[in-house]
Amino acid sequence: MSLLQISSFAAGEWIAPGEGARTIASAITGNPLASAGNSALDVAAMLDHARVTGGPALRAMTFHDRARMLKALAQALTARKQELYDISFDTGATQSDHLIDIDGGIGTMFVFASKGRREMPDGHVYLDGEVEQLSRNGTFLGQHVCTPLHGVAVHINAFNFPVWGMLEKLAPTLLAGVPAIVKPATNSCYVTELAVRIMLEADILPKGALQLVSGGIGDMLDRLGAQDVVSFTGSADTALKLRSNPHLLRNSVRFVAEQDSLNASILGPDAEPGTPEFDLFVKEVSREMTAKAGQKCTAIRRIIAPEARVEAVLDALKARLAKVVIGDPRREETRMGALVSNGQKADVLEKADILAQEAERVFGNPESFEVQGADAEKGAFVPPMLFHCADPDTAERVHDTEAFGPVSTVMGYRDLDHAIAIANRGGGSLVTSVITHDPSVARDVVMGAGAWLGRIYINNRDSMKESTGHGSPLPHMVHGGPGRAGGGEELGGVRGVKHYMQRTAVQGSPEMLSQIGGTWIPGAKEIEGPAHPFTRKFGELSIGETIYTDPREVTLDDIEHFAHFTGDTFYAHMDDDAAKRNPFFPGRVAHGYLLLSFAAGLFVEPNEGPVLANTGLDGLRFMKPVSAGDSIKVRLTVKKKTPRTDEYGEVRWHVTLTNQDADKVAEYELLTMNAY
Missing domain, CATH: 3.40.605.10 (Aldehyde Dehydrogenase; Chain A, domain 1)
Incomplete structure (x- = not known):
């Protein structure tokens, strides 16, 4: 069979393998599969x-x-x-x-x-x-x-x-x-x-x-x-x-x-055999040892359990690993395939020998194991290998040697501080998991080990049905870690x-910053539109487009009606003497939410139009109380526009309420969905 020719794509052209090409073998059979590389x-x-x-x-x-x-x-x-x-x-x-x-x-x-x-x-x-x-x-x-x-x-x-x-x-x-x-x-x-x-x-x-x-x-x-x-x-x-x-x-x-990352998983002191947490711990460890044949940067390399439960953990893991079918990955029955190459197989076995200097191999003999549908000698197959380190305090290599395959080591801890110290000896990891139903255990691990970790995965009976797994980096969350793990953060959303x-500090006037960032800032230029902005479609609105409303007086009847209608009879709105004893109020004052309602009544265009929905408000602040007899008016400005679908976009409005003395009484950002 002819070899696959694996090309490069350089400067707009596909370049076939050439000088310096290397032959790649199938991990299953060890036979030549492809040729790749071109030093020219x-x-x-x-x-x-x-x-x-x-x-x-x-x-x-x-x-x-x-x-x-x-x-x-x-x-x-x-x-x-x-x-x-x-x-x-x-x-x-x-x-x-x-x-x-x-x-x-x-x-x-x-x-x-x-x-x-x-x-x-x-x-x-x-x-x-x-x-x-x-x-x-x-x-x-x-x-x-x-x-x-x-x-x-x-x-x-x-x-x-x-x-x-x-x-x-x-x-x-x-x-x-x-x-x-x-x-x-x-x-x-x-x-x-x-x-x-x-x-x-x-x-x-x-x-x-x-x-x-x-x-x-x-x-x-x-x-x-x-x-x-x-x-x-x-x-x-x-x-x-x-x-x-x-x-x-x-x-x-x-x-x-x-x-490199010597990731760990800690079994909480509360997780006794027979609890959902103990069973979950065994399941997670076994899965992380065998998924991708252990060739995962997030795989569990060190299994940390209370000393009194080490034997139970070993017995449960050995029983579970014994059921793993190793073989040709194309077979439906196969649960663990091969390492990527025989070179990687040699490296894993070498690292396993290093671990054996400080830990006893209690499961998985690479000299004798069964492979289904493939030749164990020709393919890059190894069995899951489980080690037990009886003294993790004096051991060194179990904390600095990563066998990048289905290899992991169980070790016991005396108390939670000891477990944290063992985990931290990894010198910086991508992830450590904690399987516990005790929030105080989880908090102590975060406080004690967080500085050494890029991610802490906590799981128990409450979250196990929806959790994504110890070894699953998610694009929303940081993927990386300090120290030995490299110090990077590849993921983590934005x-x-x-x-x-490049992050750059830009300094200037409100108008300059508004134009640069495409977001209106108070003090920047305001634009008077040709019509009420609520009558204008998303694409017709301009950043900075502003309207000022007429004022409205707030009366004592307004305050009392709002209080009784809503049930909000808080003393600052109903008891003048009590309100005066409060250092924030001069006497009875209007409800903040009454002011928001009046503000909407001042700036809203009531007829059907391109404003489809009010989806919320952000950053609400009440800055000065409003008493009966005061008046308020509103400045409404288009702050930012963000397309959402082909039919509508989000408009962020900057809203400022001022009183008769032009003092700010409230400020917030209103979000609406506007049709195109």
Whole structure:
């Protein structure tokens, strides 16, 4: 059978394997499967193509344009994901593993598409935080903004997730407006290449937005500059080598790393055998050991249980692991497939031998185990291997050696402080889980171990039916960790997008900041529209469009009627003497919500029109009490516009209530949905 020819996509052209190509073997059979690599790639041309062609095209798009692009890419991948399933089996992955890698990657892209539409503006500048008043009268302000970098993102990915590993970096990069050059690990690059082909054939991306290196990147890192980003996933040793590149250091090139992680799972002292928490703990550990044959950066490597329950945990885990069917991942019966390569198999066995210096192997003999439908010698198969470390305090290698396969070590703790200390000896991890029904246990772990962790996963009988699992990084939440884990935060919603943007402090007048950020700021220019703004469609409204209402007097009868009608007879509204004893009030005052109701009556256009619904208000503040006899009037200004669907968009209105002396009495932001 002829080998698959795995190409690179460089400067707009597919480049077949050439000089320096490497042969990739099937993880199942050990037979040659594909050829990849070409040391003659013109990396300078690739970088130039990204910076000159891809970058400007992406930056010309708004965040919402890019979000729609991500959704379309995810839909294109969804339509052809069976092709990705079929080719992924040779990486050793089962169908269940495909759901983690392929479906998980596509799902991540969908989430970033949604977040781009929901949480980012339909513009080119992302506002990071609130406006800072830098002068007494508010004529000089400050605002942090984020804009896309003018360089290229180089993604160096690991072998274990050839689709998810690419898409979880690509989605925030493209949403930021930065082109990417993807370099997957060679052992599984044939899956990544197919995913890239699917996206490019969908004809959705601008030219230069996405390129692929199947093989080595040559001297690409030596050609990067201050506007570029390197995002790496892999071993700590490789990360250190890349991060220490003098050129990267000299030019302050951003380097995002996700590397080795000795993740832990702690069984709470309350979780006795027979409780839902104990059974959940065993289930989670077993799943994390065997999913992707343990080749997950978030897999549980250290199992931390109360000393009195170590034997029960060992017995339960051995019984569960004994039921795991190892074999050809294409078989429905198979529950654990192969490692990605025989080279990886050798590495895992070597690391297991290191662990055996301090821990006893109590389950899983790599010299004798059963493989269904495949040759255990030729394929990259190993059994789940469970170790027991009797003295985690004097041990060292169990806390610094990651066997990147189905290998984990059980160790006992005396009390919760001891459990936390053991977990922290991992030197910084992506995730630690706590299985407990006691909130005080969860809180103590967060306080004691949080500084060493990127994520803490807490589960019990209340959340177990809907929880996503110890080993599932979610695009909404931070994925990364301090110390040994690399110090990065690849995900985390918009946090992940900010890796590819520059945060800049912009200072100036309200008008300048309003124009830059596309959001009206008090003190900026106000526009008088041709008609009441509630009669104008979403697309007709302008930022800064303002109306001032006539005043309305607030009477004592108004206050009393509102009190009795609503049942809000709080003493500040009904008892003058009691109200005067309150340091906030001069006597009886109007209800704050009465003022809001009067404000709506002052500015609302009652007839049917483009305003479809009032969806809420934000930032409400009452600034000065209103007494009977005072009058109020309203300033209503279009602050911000955000498209939501093809039929309507969200309008954010800045609302200010003032009294007869022009003093502010209330301020808030009103949200409406307006038809196009």
